[in-house]
Amino acid sequence: MRTQVNAVEVCGLRKSYGQVHAVRDVGFTVGYGEIVALLGPNGAGKTTTLEILEGFRTRDGGTAEVLSYDPGERSSARELRERTGLVLQDIAVEPYLTVRETIARAAGYYRAPRGVAEVIGLVGLTGLERRKVRSLSGGQKRRLDLALGLIGNPALLYLDEPTTGFDPAARRDAWQLVRELRTDGMTILLTTHDMEEAQALADRVVLLSEGVVVAAGEPAALGGRDAERARISFRLPAGYTAADLPVPSHSANGMAVVETDAPTQALHQLTDWAIGRGHVLAGLTVERPSLEDVYLELTREGAPAPAPERNTR
Amino acid sequence: MTTAVAASRRSGSPAGPPPAKRTSLRLLAHQVRYEQLSFWRNPQSAVFTFIFPVVFVVIMGALFGGVGKSSYFGGLSALQYYVPTIAALSVLGSCYGQLAVALAARRQAGVLKRIRATPLPAWTYFAGLLAHCVLVSVIDIALIVGVGRLYGVPFPSHWLAIMLTLVLGAASFCALGVAVASVIANAEAAPAVAQLVLFPLMFISGTYLPIQSALLNRIAGWLPVRPFNEALTGPFARHAGADWRDLAVLAAWGMVGAVVAVRRFRWDPRPE
Numbered sequence: 001m002r003t004q005v006n007a008v009e010v011c012g013l014r015k016s017y018g019q020v021h022a023v024r025d026v027g028f029t030v031g032y033g034e035i036v037a038l039l040g041p042n043g044a045g046k047t048t049t050l051e052i053l054e055g056f057r058t059r060d061g062g063t064a065e066v067l068s069y070d071p072g073e074r075s076s077a078r079e080l081r082e083r084t085g086l087v088l089q090d091i092a093v094e095p096y097l098t099v100r101e102t103i104a105r106a107a108g109y110y111r112a113p114r115g116v117a118e119v120i121g122l123v124g125l126t127g128l129e130r131r132k133v134r135s136l137s138g139g140q141k142r143r144l145d146l147a148l149g150l151i152g153n154p155a156l157l158y159l160d161e162p163t164t165g166f167d168p169a170a171r172r173d174a175w176q177l178v179r180e181l182r183t184d185g186m187t188i189l190l191t192t193h194d195m196e197e198a199q200a201l202a203d204r205v206v207l208l209s210e211g212v213v214v215a216a217g218e219p220a221a222l223g224g225r226d227a228e229r230a231r232i233s234f235r236l237p238a239g240y241t242a243a244d245l246p247v248p249s250h251s252a253n254g255m256a257v258v259e260t261d262a263p264t265q266a267l268h269q270l271t272d273w274a275i276g277r278g279h280v281l282a283g284l285t286v287e288r289p290s291l292e293d294v295y296l297e298l299t300r301e302g303a304p305a306p307a308p309e310r311n312t313r
Numbered sequence: 314m315t316t317a318v319a320a321s322r323r324s325g326s327p328a329g330p331p332p333a334k335r336t337s338l339r340l341l342a343h344q345v346r347y348e349q350l351s352f353w354r355n356p357q358s359a360v361f362t363f364i365f366p367v368v369f370v371v372i373m374g375a376l377f378g379g380v381g382k383s384s385y386f387g388g389l390s391a392l393q394y395y396v397p398t399i400a401a402l403s404v405l406g407s408c409y410g411q412l413a414v415a416l417a418a419r420r421q422a423g424v425l426k427r428i429r430a431t432p433l434p435a436w437t438y439f440a441g442l443l444a445h446c447v448l449v450s451v452i453d454i455a456l457i458v459g460v461g462r463l464y465g466v467p468f469p470s471h472w473l474a475i476m477l478t479l480v481l482g483a484a485s486f487c488a489l490g491v492a493v494a495s496v497i498a499n500a501e502a503a504p505a506v507a508q509l510v511l512f513p514l515m516f517i518s519g520t521y522l523p524i525q526s527a528l529l530n531r532i533a534g535w536l537p538v539r540p541f542n543e544a545l546t547g548p549f550a551r552h553a554g555a556d557w558r559d560l561a562v563l564a565a566w567g568m569v570g571a572v573v574a575v576r577r578f579r580w581d582p583r584p585e
Contacts, residue, residue, distance in 0.1 A: 054430065056581050081432040088430075092423030096354035101347070108343040109431040132354075148427065 007032045007156050007187040008053060012062035015048050022048040024211035026062070030156075030189050035182050037198040037219075038191045040208035041299050046191040049208070050158055053189070054086055067156055082111055085154035087146050089161050095134035099125055102133055103147050110152040123147045124173060139170050146174070150181075157181065159190035163197060175200055195292040205291075209299040225289045230263040232270065234281035246273045255283070337437070344433065344441035352445060362411070366403035366453050367460055370396065374464040386523055389550050396461035397549035398520050401482070401542045403453035405515070408446040408483045410507050412490035416442075417503035420494070421582050429580040439491065447483045454479065471548035474555040478544045481560055485537065485567025492573035514538045537566035 008030035015023040023045040030036045038046045051057045053064060055071045067083055069076045093102055100116060107113040120126055123143040128136070136144065142165070149157055159178070163171045178201055182188055192198055198205050199219045207215040207222065215222055233255050236242070242251040246269045249258040260266040263286055274281050289297075353359055377391030386394040419425050428438060454475075462468060469475060493510065497503050515521065517529055518538035524530055533539035540559035547553035 051581075056426065056429070078432045078434065081430060084430075086430050088423060088427065090423040092427045094351045094424070096351055097347070101350060105343070105347040106431060108340065108347075109433040111432070152431065 005032065006030060006065075007034070007067055008036075008189060009065045010049070010053070010062070011064075013049060013052065013059055013064060014061035015045075015052060015057065015059050021211055023052070023059075026208065026211065026213055028206045028213060028216055030187060032155075032187050033182060033185055034203045035178065035188045035190070035201050037202035037205045038189070038208060039193075039195075039198055039205050039295060041193075043210075044208040044299070045211040046208055047160065050160060050189070050191060054084070054158060055080065082152065083155045084158065085149035085152050085156075086158040087149040087160060087162055089164070093133050093141065093144060093148070096132060098130050098132055099136070099144060100129040102144060103151055106148050106151045112153060113151050114153045116151070119147045119151050122150065122177065139166060142166070146177075154186065156187045156189065159188060161191055161193065163192075163194065171197075195290070195295060199291050207295065207298055214298045215294070219291055222291060222294050225291070225294050228289050229259045229261055231287045232258040232260065232263060232266060232285070233287075234270075234284040237274070237277070237279040237281075245270065337434075340433065341437050341440055341444075344437055345444045348441045348445045349448070352449075358411075362407055362449055363453060363456060365406065366399055367456050369399050369402070370457050370460040370464075373399065374460070378464050385525075389546075390466075392461055392464045392466045393550040394523065394546070396457060396466050397545040398542050400454045400457045400549070401538070401545050402515065402520055403457065404450040404479065404482055404541070405486055405511065405538065407449045407453065408486035409490040409493070410504075410511060412442060412446060412487055413493040413497070413507045414500075414503045416491060416494035417497050417500040420579065421500035423582060425580040426582065439487075442491075443484060443487050446487050447480060450479055450483050466550075469549045470552055471554055474548035474553075475545065477555055478541070478548065478560065481563055481567070482541045482544070485563050485570065486541075488567045488570030488574055489537065490570075491578060492570040495574055495577035495579065511538075518542055535562060537563060 006029040008028075010029070011027045013023050013026040014021075022043075026045060026049050028036070038049065040046050048057065052059045053066050053071050055077055058072055064071055066080060069080045071077075071080060097105070099120065103116050103119060107116055117129075120129060123146050125140065125143055125147065128140065133141065133144065142162075146162070149159070162178070163174050166174060175197070178188060178190075190201070202219055204217060205215075205219050205222055206213055220226055236251055236254055236256045242249045242256050245256060245258070247258055247260065247266050249256050251257065258266055258270070267286070270281060373395040374392060377395070380386075380391035382388060382390050382393075416425070429435075458466075458468065490507075493507055494503065497506050514533075514536060515538055517524060518533045518536065519530075519542055520538065524533065530539070534543075540556075540562040544556045544559040544563065547556050
């Protein structure tokens, strides 16, 4: 065991199920105290990658290190499980135990767990301690699942689509909790389909498609979208055409569209022009490609994969 | 909330891990306690586990209560024959049948995967299940002996031999139950597969009727159920001690089950 700066280091990871190459070449890092989101469509290899890191699956090739341990190494598996927590997609709890009993049982498995009452408070199940698990709502069960991921006081937490099926308020609460956990020093690796979630939570995102990393970086800069041209659009004042505007533009359905590398100047010229003539720029918006636009573009079938494909086996 | 998180992290750091052996035993006790809690909280599993064997003895008592010692029952009275075989049946049901079904269902539901993600060692998990099965078997046997007494079957005299046979049988059938759960792919098929194996085996092993064919008895003698029946019938009804040959066959089957279980057991609902 050696100390290193990254909580997770993955390089050239490969895994096939028979003829299906679920993971072909995946490499990324997660720094201590970072929140990293694995993004990608169904079948992109997110869950398989996560399961290899969690020690549930063996890898066919490549290297993986989690908290300086090899997740495929059996002799250190227990030590690794002491320090990692995970929240799975499926709710898997005994229906006849109470909330407190379920969490207390899991607490007993760890060397140095968090307090049961404290974790119940953290996930917002206070007042439901004596309720049987079977009588909880779906959202409450997900919170119980989160409590089970946190009870061991892990250094690294895996969240597999943590807020799927949450209502908007519950989702905000969950995000807030994840941010607080990170503030406290926890490292978090999550998978999600939800671009808003990735944008709201992740320090960095890793975008997978067909078992390969197609893009990685800060959500604001993924796929170079921060360097893309901005689109300024507004309704043309009556009696004017696109040719009357002080910057190059085109119009469609009465909307003028300006694509520019220098939106600050263009906006200044446009507003100056409008105010000088006593008009408003109705419906004014300034947009860059959204994370979702980049995601759809990069995971489109047949999109060029930047990482070289390798022969598995 | 943030301050609460930080505070617990500081106070949560251990003064130093306690000696390994004590921790293992405490962990086992913890696991047994919560297995018991889950079991007794589920009214269905608790009731059916204990009602079925009792009803079976009551029916057999009503049918054959007056049948005295006969060569058909190997020189025993009918109830002297049925009390130990139904005791064996109840052990089979809880250790082999229910365990295989419960494990397949827990795997399908993701409960096993969740357990596997914690530091709980696999052996502690299985030891907790075995302890549960032994406890249930002891209660079952006590109930069956109690009902048998109402029909005039005397209490058995060799309790030590019965306990030895019971623990060995429970362990062997648990191992076979885990082995079957390892081989079955999905939870829906588990009850059918478990019964498909068990029912004919119990029939040819004399659980329901004494078998009069020497050939069939010889074949069944090498399979796990008949040796268990015989090993219980001796100390129950014949004032005999432990039958070492039967116990050896039973232990050998337990080893086979354990090897299959260790090699094939999966925690994850999805195949590798």
